[in-house]
Amino acid sequence: MVISSTTDDYDQNLHCTFASRYVRTSLPRFKMPDKPIPKDAAYQIINDELMLDGNPRLNLASFVTTWMEPECDKLIMSSLNKNYVDMDEYPVTTELQNRCVNMIARLFHAPIGEDDTAVGVGTVGSSEAIMLAGLAFKRKWQEKRKSQGKTYHNPNIVTGSNVQVCWEKFARYFEVDLKVVNLTEDCYVMDPVKAVEMVDENTICVAAILGSTMTGEFEDVKLLNELLTKKNKETGWNTPIHVDAASGGFVAPFLYPDLEWDFRLPLVRSINVSGHKYGLVYAGVGWVVWRTKEDLPDDLVFHINYLGSDQPTFTLNFSKGSSQIIAQYYQFIRLGFEGYKDVMKNCNENVMVLKEGLEKTGRFNIISKDIGVPLLAFSLKDSSSYTVFHISESLRRFGWVIPAYTMPPDVQHVSVLRVVIREDFSHSLADRLIADIVRVVNEMEAARSTDNTRNANISTIKTRNTHEGEASEHSKREMQLGISKFWRRFVHGKKSSSVC
CATH class of the missing domain: 4.10.280.50 (MYOD Basic-Helix-Loop-Helix Domain, subunit B)
Incomplete structure (x- = not known):
């Protein structure tokens, strides 16, 4: 330079x-x-x-919010220099976090009174939230095993193979075995029956997913609760449930209010949710809430006073920005229940527009279920000439980022494309995406037709050359045979003449 x-x-x-x-x-x-x-x-x-x-709004691989109102952008910019952990210096920010925790806990039907304080904390996305919830389960299990005089060194978690990678990270980082229920072509989410069969005395919890990353589908938490309750009575283990509602936690309460998946089910002891997904906040905020204070062991909460006062803290991160927490509170009071419901309905309607458009092409199988996160996962009916990976790569020409991937073990032969519908994905963008997908597929069909014609022509030429070659060889043999006959007659005739 x-x-x-x-x-x-x-x-x-x-x-x-x-x-x-x-x-x-x-x-x-x-x-x-x-x-x-x-x-x-x-x-x-x-x-x-x-x-x-890439253009974030055209990145349909991501669940993360890519648009907020200008007023919220101003709040975010004005609070970028606030360190959230300094609760004594920024007490109002701390209060806003506590308000968010209370609102989320009540949204998930936590059994707390009208004036009671909920138990939860803001995190850096759902990854940290899952780590905290998992640690709480592990510690509770260890305390119980110690009190019973039993070994406490081999904890495990039961979950489906469709879980997000942060569960694998938790298991590896904190030495917990992950017992995985593999998927089938008939069921792309965890089967509650198989999950409960895997539960043993070392299981610290069963993790259910409300909004699978693969297909957006909600797992049947209610059936899991019923089956696990029955097994707990038979064994005396009292195995709990954690719901990973990273994607679906801000969808289900507004679109499917009668669906029982949260604290209405007795065995659900903690829930995590991503504020930066359908919580409608920019990347960097998640939440974890517990059913009661008893579900969060006291020895996991630290008390510090070197920032000005006694401050309880239960996080893996220390310093972090305040802006996303402030933005979450803005969305809660700005939109309210009806506002969130309207946004989610709009997202769902755009999913249906995309689904109907793809079905009309006759080339795709829709993998997603109607009840779930607003996304569409689909596969090719015929992938003999081109694959979903080719389509994904070709769509980048138009700016679209749409992931193509194989499903987890036991169904890894199934490859899909996935489009996540967010608030800033409009009806017109859905129409444009359909047109671009059709264009890409038609180009590939035309290329296949051209290749087939070329291959057919090559085959014809080879066949003709082969026939011509065979005819030429036959002509040579005929000519050689004729010459041979003539020569024999000539020689024979000379010999006869000389003898006479």
Whole structure:
């Protein structure tokens, strides 16, 4: 990176119109530059680099919110310099977090009084929330085993193979075995019957998914609760349930209020949900709530006072921004129950638009169920000539980011495309996506037809050449035979003449 040596040149470059007038060599990648550059040049350089990123609104692989109202953007910008962990310095932010926890717990029918405080905490996404819930289950199980004089070194969690990778991380990081129920082509989510069969005395919880990452489908938590209650009575184990509602926690209460999956079921002891998914907040916020105070062991809560006062904390992270928590509270009071319901209904309607459009093509099987997270997973009816991976790659030409992937073990031969419908995905965008998918598929069909014609022509030419070759060989043999006969007659005739 070249910087002008004179002060006049340097001052002139402080107000450069475009960064390329200033930067004349490759940008630093491994070593910090020796000298500063003007702020507008630094901005222009980075902004130009970011132009090569995809458009977040066309990234239909992600569940994460990509649009918020300008008023909320202002709140986020004004609180970027607040460290959430400093509760004594920023008591109002702490209060907003507590309000969010109370609202979420009541949304999930936690058994608390009108004036009681719910038990929960804001986290950095559902990954941290799952870690905290898992640790609480492990500690409760260990305490019970110790009190019974039994071994407490081999805990396990039962879940389906469709779980998000953060469950595998928890199991590996905190030394918990993961007992996995494999999927089948008839059931792309965890089978409650098989799950309960896997439960043993070392099971710290069964994790059910409300909104599978693979297909968006809700697992049957109510049936799981019934079967597990029966087994607990038979064995005396009292195995609990955790609901991973990362995707569906802010969908089910508004679209399917009568669906029993939450704290209405006695064995559900904790629930996590992602505020940055259908909670409608930018990336970086999740929530975990417990049924009662007894479900969160006291020795997992730390008390610190070096930030100004006694502050209880139960998180894996320490410092983190306040802006997403503030944004979550904004959405709660801005939209209310009816507002969230309207957003989710709109998302569901756009799913149906996309589904109907794809079904009309006659080329796809719809994998998703009608009841679940607003997404559409679909596979090809015929993948002999091209695959969902080809379609996914081709759609990037139009800016769409749509993932193609294989399903988990036992059904890994099934490959699907998945489109996540978020608030900023409109009816017109759904129509445009359908048109682009049809265009891509038609191009591949045409290419296949051209290849088939080319292969047929090549085959015809080879056959003709083969026949012509055979005819030529036959002609040669006929000619050689004729010459041979003539020569024999000629020689025979000379011999007869001479003898006479």
